[in-house]
Amino acid sequence: MDAPSHLLVMALFAACVGIAGGVLTEDTPPQQARSAAKIFGGLLASGIALGWLLYLFPF
Amino acid sequence: MAARQAQKKRAAPPPAPVKPRWLVYLLGWLVPGGAHLWLGRPRTGVVFLVLLPFMFALGLAFEGRLFPFDVAEPLTALAAVADVAVGLPYFIAKALGFGAGRVLAVTFEYGNAFLITAGLINVLVVVDAHDVALGRK
Numbered sequence: 466m467d468a469p470s471h472l473l474v475m476a477l478f479a480a481c482v483g484i485a486g487g488v489l490t491e492d493t494p495p496q497q498a499r500s501a502a503k504i505f506g507g508l509l510a511s512g513i514a515l516g517w518l519l520y521l522f523p524f
Numbered sequence: 525m526a527a528r529q530a531q532k533k534r535a536a537p538p539p540a541p542v543k544p545r546w547l548v549y550l551l552g553w554l555v556p557g558g559a560h561l562w563l564g565r566p567r568t569g570v571v572f573l574v575l576l577p578f579m580f581a582l583g584l585a586f587e588g589r590l591f592p593f594d595v596a597e598p599l600t601a602l603a604a605v606a607d608v609a610v611g612l613p614y615f616i617a618k619a620l621g622f623g624a625g626r627v628l629a630v631t632f633e634y635g636n637a638f639l640i641t642a643g644l645i646n647v648l649v650v651v652d653a654h655d656v657a658l659g660r661k
Contacts, residue, residue: 468630474586478637481579485645488571489652492661 479508559653588635589625609643
């Protein structure tokens with residue numbers, strides 16, 4: 466298969482983990498949606514931040 | 525007073541039959557979300573029934589590898605345990621010959637991440653089903 470965008474795959478992974486985390490940790494659908502969005506955003510933002518930080522390391 | 529108590533007793537629903545815990549664990553492991561469906565949590569059950577096989581299928585589509593049980597390689601053995609933890613999708617994929625993995629594929633590591641994470645999330649789902657079965661949730 467053609468190589469998909471790294472960002473897209475990371476976002477897909479973050480979305481899956483976010484949905485699972487939200488459903489497992491909260492009870493009502495609005496709380497679950499909020500929690501899923503937070504996990505998704507956190508994973509995506511930390512992934513991008515770590516990606517930029519790794520530029521500082523030459524190895 | 526006594527009549528009211530008797531009426532209350534009659535109106536109260538019968539207690540839900542206690543489900544054997546080992547069956548909850550087995551069903552939860554084999555069918556992602558199956559334990560929640562059985563325990564009367566259809567919404568949660570359907571979410572995991574769709575989400576975990578989807579993640580597992582994505583892992584296979586990204587040419588991830590279903591790791592062998594190799595005790596000489598502890599990390600590989602742990603990855604194999606995580607792969608098996610997803611339940612029936614693992615055995616179906618193995619039976620159909622999927623999961624050989626292609627190390628040279630750009631998406632190889634992504635595939636592994638999806639495969640392993642699907643299994644580990646299923647472990648969390650079984651633990652959640654355990655709490656539901658005990659009435660903690």
